[in-house]
Amino acid sequence: MVMGPSLLHHITFLHNKMENNQTEKILNTFVVSASVTNLTYFLSLTTEGKGGWNRNGCRLHNTSVDYTTCLCDHLTHFGVLLDISRTQIDKQNEGILTLITYLGCGVSSVFLGVTVLTYTAFEKIRRDYPSKILINLSLALLGLNMVFLVNSWLSSVGSYGLCVAVASVLHYFLLASFTWMGLEAVHMYFALIKVFNVYVPSYILKFCTLGWGIPLVICCLVLVLKRESYGSSLNSSCWIQDEVAFYVSVGGYILLVLLFNTAIFVVVLVQIRHMRVNHPVGNQSSLLLQDLKRVSSLTFLLGLTWTVAFFAWGPVKVPLLYVFCILNSLQGFFVFLFHCLMKENVRKQWRIHLCFGRFRLQDYSEWSQTATAAAKPRLYPPVRMPSVRSIKSSSTDSTSASSNSSQRQVSIRRPNLGEIT
Structure with missing residues (x-):
């Protein structure tokens, strides 16, 4: 090539x-x-x-x-980020995978930018927690794609210090992307499984501290303990060259996140299945398409396509690298597809603010009040819980609590945890 x-x-x-x-x-x-x-x-x-x-x-x-x-x-393909076998492939496939990678990363960068701008510009669609988490995940993926695209050019400069800086930044955004994918799974756990959770103050602030802080700590540890782990070989971009640092700070960390995300993914599917059985409404073919959309959306949102890298060994390495590079270099595009283009409330905001003529939609007040709620029913009901005062009263004076329970109990609605689309 x-x-x-x-x-x-x-x-x-x-x-x-x-x-x-x-x-x-x-x-x-x-x-x-x-x-x-x-x-x-x-x-x-x-x-x-x-x-x-x-x-x-x-x-x-x-x-x-x-x-x-x-x-x-110094051009290389996307699979090098999680190449567990750490072995070279033939030059022809290397060139094709590199071309796929750079096209995919370029496309993803554009659509991730559109996603971030859309959710940032339109306040009505970023009120709930899933939207705020999505913004952070999109920023992490955008940083990963942009740094990967300029990595080859910067590594060709020949500066060792610059190469270390680029490799560490690339490492940071890769870990940040997976940390936010893991936080997406944590949020789904709170929303769908732990049904009796109470309001968590500074919910998103705590998520941001974890989402951007954990990767920073890991990268700083690598720089302090073994800075020479970052570098470049002659025929590759700037990345982690030390195998121990790679397997611990990349392979091990990502494997833990993917195992957790896979477990949450399975539980969500079971929840959806139970709802379909207990509340059979609508056309079956339409429901099947909705379920397929949800499964596809969750697959890319939780980064489950990255698990392909852990099976890319021996004779199946090259075919799986093709699957890996196509799906993961385009992850940003799929995030845009499922969480912008296919979301009704996002399309309405586009039509209200960006379209003209007969395509323009008026900003009706009655729709504005429910802009963050999708047309589909929620996957979970609001949860009502007794207040702390009511619980204390019932434990100290059961007779008094039972007679005045209607006065001493208050309804605590969980914060809007959004929906699974």
Whole structure:
């Protein structure tokens, strides 16, 4: 795959006399020196210090008695972020996956930007908790896609410090994305499973502290304990090179989040199934389409498509990498599709504020009061709970509590936890 000159990195090697061959060049003496912007991954050496040039990702530019200059690209595919096997694939598939990745990340970045702007600009659709969580998740995914897109260009500059900074920022946004996916699952647990939870003060503030704070702590620990974990090999972008740091701070963390999200996903499906059985209303084919939409929406919202990476081993690695790159580089587009384009209240806001003529919709006051509630019924009823004062009274004076229960009990409605779409 031919890359533009802006993505090429010039590498100069100082070596002794080379023994020429029609097919390749090999070193016939010990290496005197090799400098690749503080990196040393290009030479393939034996234990005795001899070896040949590893041309993976690089091509010969010119050569002389004293110097050999190569041009190397730093483009890579999305699967490298969670490549558990940490093995190379053939050059042809690498090129195709790279092309898919950059197209997908570009598309996702655009639609994630639209999603963030839509929910930020229209106050009526960001009143509930799911909308606020969605904004933060979209910002994390947008940061991940944008940093990945510029990673190759920045790594070609050849600055080790810059490469460490880019790799750590990419690491941060990857962990932040999964942290917010996990918080989406936590919110669903509160909304659908823990039906007797009471109002949590500063709910979103606490979520933001966790969503943006946990990834920051992990990245800072890697920088403090082993900064050299971040870096770049000659034929890849800036990313985590140390295997221990990768498996602990990326593979292990993401695996825990995905296991939790999968458990919540299964429980939500069971809840939906129970509701369908207990309240069979509407056309069955229409209900099936609604359930399919909910399942697809939750799959991308909880990041379950990333589980593909944990099965990409051996002979199935390349096919699963295609699935992984297509689905996950386009995750931002699917977030926009299910949570903007297919949501009635979002479309109404677009028509009210962005459309003209016969497509424009008037901002009716009666609809404005229920803008955050979808046309579909909620998946859970409001919960009524006795007040603390009522509970105390009943424990100390059962007779008095029973006679005055209607006066001492108050209804506490849970905060609007939104809906599963």
